[in-house]
Amino acid sequence: MSRSKLLKNLLLIAGCLILAYFLYQKAKPDQAAEIVEGLTSAHLEPIGPKYSEPVFVFEEILTIEADPSEPGSMLMYPTDIDLDNDGYIYIADSGDIQKIVVFTPEGTYERSFGGYGSGPGEFQNLSITSVDNGVVHLFDPNLHRMTRYSCSGRFIDVTALRTGGTDRAILLPDLNQVLTIRRIRGRGNNRNEEDSFFVRAKVTILDSGQTEIISIESNPVRYMAFNKKDRSVQALYFAPFPNVAFSQQYGFVMTTGAQPVVNQYDRSGYLSRKIMLDLPLEPVTQADRTRTTEYVKARLANVRNPEPGRYENRELLFAEQQAYWRDIRIDEYGYIWLKRFWDFDVLDQGLGTTCYVIHPNGEWLGTCYLPNASGSFFNGKYVTFITDEESGEKIPTIFNIRASVEGLTYPN
Numbered sequence: 001m002s003r004s005k006l007l008k009n010l011l012l013i014a015g016c017l018i019l020a021y022f023l024y025q026k027a028k029p030d031q032a033a034e035i036v037e038g039l040t041s042a043h044l045e046p047i048g049p050k051y052s053e054p055v056f057v058f059e060e061i062l063t064i065e066a067d068p069s070e071p072g073s074m075l076m077y078p079t080d081i082d083l084d085n086d087g088y089i090y091i092a093d094s095g096d097i098q099k100i101v102v103f104t105p106e107g108t109y110e111r112s113f114g115g116y117g118s119g120p121g122e123f124q125n126l127s128i129t130s131v132d133n134g135v136v137h138l139f140d141p142n143l144h145r146m147t148r149y150s151c152s153g154r155f156i157d158v159t160a161l162r163t164g165g166t167d168r169a170i171l172l173p174d175l176n177q178v179l180t181i182r183r184i185r186g187r188g189n190n191r192n193e194e195d196s197f198f199v200r201a202k203v204t205i206l207d208s209g210q211t212e213i214i215s216i217e218s219n220p221v222r223y224m225a226f227n228k229k230d231r232s233v234q235a236l237y238f239a240p241f242p243n244v245a246f247s248q249q250y251g252f253v254m255t256t257g258a259q260p261v262v263n264q265y266d267r268s269g270y271l272s273r274k275i276m277l278d279l280p281l282e283p284v285t286q287a288d289r290t291r292t293t294e295y296v297k298a299r300l301a302n303v304r305n306p307e308p309g310r311y312e313n314r315e316l317l318f319a320e321q322q323a324y325w326r327d328i329r330i331d332e333y334g335y336i337w338l339k340r341f342w343d344f345d346v347l348d349q350g351l352g353t354t355c356y357v358i359h360p361n362g363e364w365l366g367t368c369y370l371p372n373a374s375g376s377f378f379n380g381k382y383v384t385f386i387t388d389e390e391s392g393e394k395i396p397t398i399f400n401i402r403a404s405v406e407g408l409t410y411p412n
Helices: 003-027 030-041 286-301 344-348
Strands: 056-063 078-083 089-093 099-103 109-114 127-132 135-140 145-150 155-160 168-172 177-187 196-206 212-217 221-226 233-237 244-247 251-256 259-265 271-276 315-317 328-330 336-339 353-358 364-370 375-378 381-387 394-403
Touching: 056 364, 056 381, 078 127, 078 375, 078 381, 078 394, 089 127, 089 394, 127 168, 135 168, 145 168, 177 244, 196 251, 244 328, 251 328, 259 336
Parallel strands: 233 315
Antiparallel strands: 056 394, 078 089, 089 099, 099 109, 127 135, 135 145, 145 155, 168 177, 177 196, 196 212, 196 221, 221 233, 244 251, 251 259, 259 271, 328 336, 336 353, 353 364, 375 381, 381 394
């Protein structure tokens, strides 16, 4: 075969491979393309709230107090709280004991299990991922592993993750997969941003061998500026970090940082819905700057084992305008609860934390006020910790959720 004929054949083969590649890409599901392209492929129209008045009210129905006659009921450093289908209350105590404390629906101490250590069923930094189908799903980022107990306190198994740096992880037993959630911090990716750190949220789905199946990341958000020479902290940026919340039934939802967009994915990791809220960019007043700076520095001062001098007298930088939102939750009915940054006007009135509520059909219902920003939704209830003003003790408290506008019911 002549050299020219061989060259023609090679070009023909290359052309066929290129054509096959483009045909394959065209045949791929649109969802996969959206996952890769992220927000660049979105054509969204902002939606406004359906109701102008608060859509839900929270009615306190139970507070839980330790029983002096039951040493196991004492809480040292409670961090997480959740309910099961029967109304039993599960509290993660991440103090020196590292245990799960269980109370009855009436608030009576029932049992505790776990303990400090590195053996099976032991923890060093305990957190509750979920309670469902008779199983308590727990995660320890220090030990990089997931642990499962039955709701009766029987140890089931432990699964170690091969990689560290994960904030949360949960087994998906019916899919034989693992879902991990983490925040990734990194330096700026161009010369103009080399003096800044950025943070983004990342969700990864692993198969049974912990091989990555799919990975999804949020947009990066700047949070710190530093000196290039000595790497000292120069300023902190007040901005909403990206957040992720997971539901066994409805998959997971992700905020995209400063943009008022919620991305919803199914349990396999495919993008199912994008929701853009019509939230106006609000001017940041000097009073907001002053009070927020005081709040942030007070929080930083309470960080355990802070680096001496790292944050003192550092400037807190604000955008001139921004949409204030912070955390996100999705309940077992598919409602999405988007928590706002501290709203001082609302706090001064004693209303609690502003929260935007999205119906399972994607409709933005409106606003409500949470009793506390840190809590969980389950079985039509809100469970959280209310801090006693005198003692500083965190009191486990359960609230019933009731619709407060005509024509709206919850959870329907």
